[in-house]
Amino acid sequence: MMKRILYASGMAMLACCTAFAQRLPGGVTPSHYNLSFDIQFASNSFGGDESIDVTLEKPSKSITLNALEIDFHEVTVTSGGKTQTATVSTDEKNEMATFTVLDGIPAGPATIHIKYIGHLNDKLRGLYLSTYHGRKYAVTQMESTDARVAFPSFDEPAYKATFDIAAIVDKGDTAISNNYVVSDKPGPGDKHTIKFATTPKMSSYLVALTVGDWKCEHDHVDGIQIGVCTVPGRENLTRFPLDATKAILHYYNNYYSIKYPLKKLDEIAVPDFQAGAMENWGAIIYRETALLVDEKTGSFGSKQGVADVIAHEVAHQWFGDLVTMQWWDDIWLNEGFATWMTPHPVAAWKPDWLVDQTVVNGTLNALSTDGVKNTRPIHQDATTRGEIETLFDGIAYGKTAAVLHMLESYLGHDTFRAGVNLYLKEHAYGNATASDFWNAMARASKKPVDQIMPTFVMQAGEPYVQVDARCDGGNTALDVSQKRYFKTPEDFNAPNEQIWQIPLCVKGVGGISPGECFLVTKRQQQFSMKGCSKFVFPNATGLGYYRFSYDNNALQGQGTSIEQGLTPEERIALVGNNWALMRAGLLKVGDYLAAGAQLKNTPGYVLLEAFTNYFETVYNDLTTPEDRPQLQAWVRQTFSPMMQELGYSPRANEPPTERQRRAVVFRILGVFGNDPQVVQQAHTLVQQYMSDPPSVDPTLARAVIAVAARHGDAELYAQYKAQMKSAKTPEMYYRYFYALAEFPDPNLIQQTLASTLTPEVRSQDLGVLINMTDVPASQDAAWEFMRKNYDALSDKTGGGLGGFGIFIEAADNFCSLEKEQQVQQFFQEHPIQGTERNQKAALEAIRGCASLKEQQQGTLSAWLKRNASTSTAREGAKASDASVR
Numbered sequence: 108m109m110k111r112i113l114y115a116s117g118m119a120m121l122a123c124c125t126a127f128a129q130r131l132p133g134g135v136t137p138s139h140y141n142l143s144f145d146i147q148f149a150s151n152s153f154g155g156d157e158s159i160d161v162t163l164e165k166p167s168k169s170i171t172l173n174a175l176e177i178d179f180h181e182v183t184v185t186s187g188g189k190t191q192t193a194t195v196s197t198d199e200k201n202e203m204a205t206f207t208v209l210d211g212i213p214a215g216p217a218t219i220h221i222k223y224i225g226h227l228n229d230k231l232r233g234l235y236l237s238t239y240h241g242r243k244y245a246v247t248q249m250e251s252t253d254a255r256v257a258f259p260s261f262d263e264p265a266y267k268a269t270f271d272i273a274a275i276v277d278k279g280d281t282a283i284s285n286n287y288v289v290s291d292k293p294g295p296g297d298k299h300t301i302k303f304a305t306t307p308k309m310s311s312y313l314v315a316l317t318v319g320d321w322k323c324e325h326d327h328v329d330g331i332q333i334g335v336c337t338v339p340g341r342e343n344l345t346r347f348p349l350d351a352t353k354a355i356l357h358y359y360n361n362y363y364s365i366k367y368p369l370k371k372l373d374e375i376a377v378p379d380f381q382a383g384a385m386e387n388w389g390a391i392i393y394r395e396t397a398l399l400v401d402e403k404t405g406s407f408g409s410k411q412g413v414a415d416v417i418a419h420e421v422a423h424q425w426f427g428d429l430v431t432m433q434w435w436d437d438i439w440l441n442e443g444f445a446t447w448m449t450p451h452p453v454a455a456w457k458p459d460w461l462v463d464q465t466v467v468n469g470t471l472n473a474l475s476t477d478g479v480k481n482t483r484p485i486h487q488d489a490t491t492r493g494e495i496e497t498l499f500d501g502i503a504y505g506k507t508a509a510v511l512h513m514l515e516s517y518l519g520h521d522t523f524r525a526g527v528n529l530y531l532k533e534h535a536y537g538n539a540t541a542s543d544f545w546n547a548m549a550r551a552s553k554k555p556v557d558q559i560m561p562t563f564v565m566q567a568g569e570p571y572v573q574v575d576a577r578c579d580g581g582n583t584a585l586d587v588s589q590k591r592y593f594k595t596p597e598d599f600n601a602p603n604e605q606i607w608q609i610p611l612c613v614k615g616v617g618g619i620s621p622g623e624c625f626l627v628t629k630r631q632q633q634f635s636m637k638g639c640s641k642f643v644f645p646n647a648t649g650l651g652y653y654r655f656s657y658d659n660n661a662l663q664g665q666g667t668s669i670e671q672g673l674t675p676e677e678r679i680a681l682v683g684n685n686w687a688l689m690r691a692g693l694l695k696v697g698d699y700l701a702a703g704a705q706l707k708n709t710p711g712y713v714l715l716e717a718f719t720n721y722f723e724t725v726y727n728d729l730t731t732p733e734d735r736p737q738l739q740a741w742v743r744q745t746f747s748p749m750m751q752e753l754g755y756s757p758r759a760n761e762p763p764t765e766r767q768r769r770a771v772v773f774r775i776l777g778v779f780g781n782d783p784q785v786v787q788q789a790h791t792l793v794q795q796y797m798s799d800p801p802s803v804d805p806t807l808a809r810a811v812i813a814v815a816a817r818h819g820d821a822e823l824y825a826q827y828k829a830q831m832k833s834a835k836t837p838e839m840y841y842r843y844f845y846a847l848a849e850f851p852d853p854n855l856i857q858q859t860l861a862s863t864l865t866p867e868v869r870s871q872d873l874g875v876l877i878n879m880t881d882v883p884a885s886q887d888a889a890w891e892f893m894r895k896n897y898d899a900l901s902d903k904t905g906g907g908l909g910g911f912g913i914f915i916e917a918a919d920n921f922c923s924l925e926k927e928q929q930v931q932q933f934f935q936e937h938p939i940q941g942t943e944r945n946q947k948a949a950l951e952a953i954r955g956c957a958s959l960k961e962q963q964q965g966t967l968s969a970w971l972k973r974n975a976s977t978s979t980a981r982e983g984a985k986a987s988d989a990s991v992r
């Protein structure tokens with residue numbers, strides 16, 4: 108599954124807060140399902156006709172499987188030529204049903220036959236209802252534990268079976284499932300019946316079915332038919348995803364020693380979808396924005412996003428679908444692998460996208476998530492539905508991917524690949540655990556991967572590596588020590604006992620030592636590196652999953668040559684690491700800003716984007732209202748020359764990353780610099796763009812729409828609403844939709860908030876509330892609104908974790924002890940089982956930010972007085988008075 112892209116990473120839909128997904132008793136193993144769904148849109152329901160071939164280990168009077176929100180009509184069990192009608196007892200709390208027969212069932216094979224009615228619910232889970240322009244669609248989302256809502260099943264990942272699926276659908280509708288169509292015949296009545304080829308042996312959470320008036324465009328690669336399917340009218344947005352899928356699937360067919368085993372791969376963009384996308388074998392389902400983008404009018408960011416999501420989901424066809432984790436506690440084997448794999452085919456397809464830089468940024472994001480007390484280990488026990496759903500988080504995806512990138516860099520591309528293929532070969536069409544992975548990797552590499560990986564997978568948190576280097580007789584002596592890193596000085600300075608086995612790659616800059624990798628296994632260790640250098644950088648490649656110290660004096664002694672000495676990826680790692688050092692009290696915020704400014708000319712956009720993300724905290728939380736004009740002046744001093752150099756329109760043959768760079772600088776100056784020229788440009792360009800879209804570069808347009816909104820009035824707000832109505836692509840719609848969250852006018856803020864409770868805002872789009880808590884002008888109002896309307900918002904998302912996720916993510920944006928109290932009280936009033944750790948982490952984040960403010964606000968103020976010119980500060984203040992009413 109692709110993590111919820113906008114909010115609630117780790118939060119999915121729940122029927123009820125007390126629902127448990129307990130384990131099945133065992134003793135009965137399914138091998139094949141025959142499933143028929145008779146879709147009845149008139150009553151928002153479906154008739155299910157199902158038979159399951161099972162094997163009983165020993166004689167039994169009853170069989171227990173998973174079922175939820177199913178109305179059973181008739182259940183029979185056939186074995187040894189005898190068919191018995193079963194009585195059905197349901198256990199809602201455990202989401203199970205038990206079928207009991209009078210004469211018992213002998214050990215060996217049996218067939219269960221079930222007739223039932225299911226409900227096309229509006230909770231975006233199981234087999235559910237999606238709507239678009241008054242038309243109805245039926246869509247599945249089974250992961251993690253919702254196949255049981257669509258059909259009674261042995262709904263645990265280790266119960267793999269084959270599936271024959273059929274759908275009875277209205278005239279004019281079609282159906283798409285995991286495998287290709289084998290027959291499509293008229294009847295019963297006015298309907299027609301579509302049957303699909305038998306699936307490979309797979310887990311129940313991978314079953315897919317979508318019903319509606321889909322329009323599909325096709326292409327081929329390596330003998331596999333690719334289909335991209337949409338609601339009618341969106342077919343013109345399928346060229347880019349078809350091309351991306353062709354390139355990506357072809358890459359994987361070469362990378363893996365096992366080829367994609369199905370004859371077709373469909374990708375369906377559905378109007379309502381909770382996650383970003385879901386990797387159902389042969390039928391991947393996406394949010395519209397995660398799959399559809401216009402070749403001509405799409406921005407670089409959208410194309411990159413679509414390519415990444417496709418690469419992630421297609422990687423799952425191997426990691427997840429072909430080899431599946433034994434149980435949800437190892438969900439990282441699915442999600443972390445798919446996330447790690449993503450940049451490989453994208454980089455091969457689009458070499459000018461500078462994908463390697465984004466990988467380092469991904470590592471920095473994971474380190475940031477992980478640097479708190481209330482983080483969790485990658486491998487984590489989980490039994491209940493809530494516990495399972497909270498595992499789909501930044502740790503399973505981002506941290507695992509980062510650790511795998513470090514390991515791949517340490518072992519080398521080819522060795523790592525050999526380990527991956529050994530692992531896939533040993534577990535194809537089966538299940539695997541964490542140790543299966545690192546044992547295969549250790550055998551293939553002959554390196555102690557089985558020693559390294561458990562230290563990163565089984566224990567929480569991230570290491571801090573202190574490296575002291577000195578030249579000693581022509582070689583570099585390295586004194587290395589490690590401890591756990593924490594974001595707050597208080598926790599960082601407290602003693603802790605954790606130790607990792609860390610592949611530490613050290614690079615020499617300005618000398619004769621090219622660098623070397625060492626395996627750090629102890630708390631303190633000495634290493635010797637050949638040759639001496641002026642400066643030693645302890646994270647060569649930038650892919651190390653650790654925080655590190657470095658000798659700032661030696662770095663500064665390098666002067667400008669640091670930009671020749673470190674690769675762009677290493678400089679990005681340096682900027683992120685500086686932020687971490689600042690948070691732990693080892694660096695002042697002014698030094699962080701100065702170092703970022705020094706590296707701003709690094710090619711590409713990622714360093715600037717990473718710098719801006721952290722800078723947002725400086726601007727929103729560490730700056731007093733009195734100091735803000737000074738900070739804005741510093742932003743203008745630092746970035747205006749870049750804007751002038753880049754200009755407002757792309758040059759001929761400019762690479763897409765340069766366009767993105769322009770957009771990032773435009774946003775920095777427009778939002779954080781209050782730059783009168785950029786604000787004026789935003790107002791001019793947004794009008795130009797709305798009346799004639801091709802006249803403005805689509806990549807810049809996104810920033811233009813957001814910056815204009817930050818300085819916009821009711822008239823512009825009304826124009827955005829009108830643009831949303833006439834938007835020709837999902838991307839266009841969402842550019843304006845999310846920009847609504849940026850308007851500073853209190854009346855407009857209230858309008859945007861109120862709209863979230865109306866059908867105008869789909870439940871999948873409630874993440875806009877999180878965005879509003881991230882904008883200073885709307886933070887208080889948004890939080891107030893969310894607290895007041897908890898029940899309505901919770902209902903809209905189907906209740907439980909789904910609604911709660913937006914509250915937890917919103918809380919992450921707060922930075923005062925007063926807010927911490929409010930959030931704590933809110934959590935006490937709304938205890939949602941399974942989210943306890945996420946609640947603690949949210950409170951810890953608020954306290955951490957409040958303490959950062961206390962430490963750094965004064966030093967920032969002093970630094971600004973020395974480094975920001977007051978004349979430009981006054982100019983900005985005037986612009987601000989003029990444009991924000």
Ligand SMILES: [Zn+2]
Nearest residue numbers: 108109442445
């Ligand atoms: Zn995934």
